Amino acid sequence: xxxxxxAAPFDLAAELAxxxxxxxxxxxxxxxxxxxxxxxxxxxxxxxHYPGMTERAIAAIEAEAAARWNLVDSLxxxxxxxxxxxxxxxxxxxxAPHRGDAFAAAEYLMDYLKSRAPFWKKEFTAEGAEWVAxxxxxxxxxxxx
Numbered sequence: 001x002x003x004x005x006x007a008a009p010f011d012l013a014a015e016l017a018x019x020x021x022x023x024x025x026x027x028x029x030x031x032x033x034x035x036x037x038x039x040x041x042x043x044x045x046x047x048x049h050y051p052g053m054t055e056r057a058i059a060a061i062e063a064e065a066a067a068r069w070n071l072v073d074s075l076x077x078x079x080x081x082x083x084x085x086x087x088x089x090x091x092x093x094x095x096a097p098h099r100g101d102a103f104a105a106a107e108y109l110m111d112y113l114k115s116r117a118p119f120w121k122k123e124f125t126a127e128g129a130e131w132v133a134x135x136x137x138x139x140x141x142x143x144x145x
Contacts, residue, residue, distance in 0.1 A: 001066060001074050003058045005049060007081040012091060015077060020095030025072050027099035029106040031092045037085040041125040045132075047080040047089070048120045054078075061112045065094075068108070069101040076109060080119065111141045 012032055020028035035045050062074055071094055078090040092109045096102040121132040 001062055001071075003055060003062055003076040003078075005051070005054050005058065005078050005080060007079060009079070010077050010088065010091065012088070015075065015091060016093060019075060019093055020073055022072060022095075024097050025095045026097045027102040028093065028095045029099070029102040031106055031110055033089045033091070033110075035083050035085050035087050035089055039125060041127065042085050043124045043126070044082050044084050046082050046122045046124070048122075049080050049118060054118050057116070057118050058113070061109060061116065064112075065105045065108050069094075069096060069105040070098070071096050071101060071105055074105065074109070076113070078113065078117065078119070108145055111138070111145065114138045115142055 012030070016028075016030065035042070058076055058078065062076055065071065065074060073093075073095040075093040076090070079088070083089060090113065092106050092113070094102045094105045094109070096105065115134065115138045123130055123132055
């Protein structure tokens with residue numbers, strides 16, 4: 001089980017090299033979140049966080065997932081700083097004996113990272129800058145857990 005919060009880009013293939021290997025692993029699920037440009041005018045996004053607080057919050061979310069599902073391993077990498085459209089923001093990987101646990105834990109982690117991890121996002125467009133507000137769809141996704 002590992003979590004990292006970093007400014008530098010990550011290499012998905014390198015992150016997954018050696019992840020989820022072992023005789024008890026029957027499924028590995030991965031997800032990568034990417035900066036998208038819904039408006040067609042996004043220049044970049046800036047993500048802020050409080051070091052220490054953010055890592056503790058993500059580690060707590062990961063520990064909750066490990067307690068709820070039969071996970072052999074998990075990995076969360078989340079970036080901060082200036083990111084351009086198309087760049088990877090975060091990744092989640094889960095490894096479990098069975099796919100149901102791997103998929104459920106990955107979805108749980110993604111939902112909670114989106115809504116509860118202490119990151120603040122600001123979008124910079126041709127029209128100016130604006131903080132990204134929480135979305136009701138993201139909040140309602142938590143109700144299934």
